[in-house]
Amino acid sequence: MQTTIYYSEVDAYLMEQVDAKGRRERRSRSAVLLSILEEYFEREKRLGEILVDLGALSHGDLAKGLDLQKRKFAQKLLGDILLEQELVEKEAVDRALIIQGRHRET
Numbered sequence: 001m002q003t004t005i006y007y008s009e010v011d012a013y014l015m016e017q018v019d020a021k022g023r024r025e026r027r028s029r030s031a032v033l034l035s036i037l038e039e040y041f042e043r044e045k046r047l048g049e050i051l052v053d054l055g056a057l058s059h060g061d062l063a064k065g066l067d068l069q070k071r072k073f074a075q076k077l078l079g080d081i082l083l084e085q086e087l088v089e090k091e092a093v094d095r096a097l098i099i100q101g102r103h104r105e106t
Helices: 009-025 029-042 047-054 059-071 078-084 090-105
Strands: none
Touching (some): 029 090, 047 059, 059 078
């Protein structure tokens, strides 16, 4: 997918900041912008909500995982339950944890 972003001279400073961040992190402008958007929209969400947003988990499977956690596995983390029940892929949980961890560090 391709997106075009139009900005004015007033916004040039922000784009310079994006480009500087991209150079520091060795990432493209679009990768930096997407990570900023991801952080903004996922900031206060819990693991299950992030997985649903990523399209890695359905609302029904999230409800099933939460129900199992409540009824049987109160001491287990939701991500572990979802993996054990094969409701989600490990890569998706890892990504969601990275997203979640990024927000918890700040």
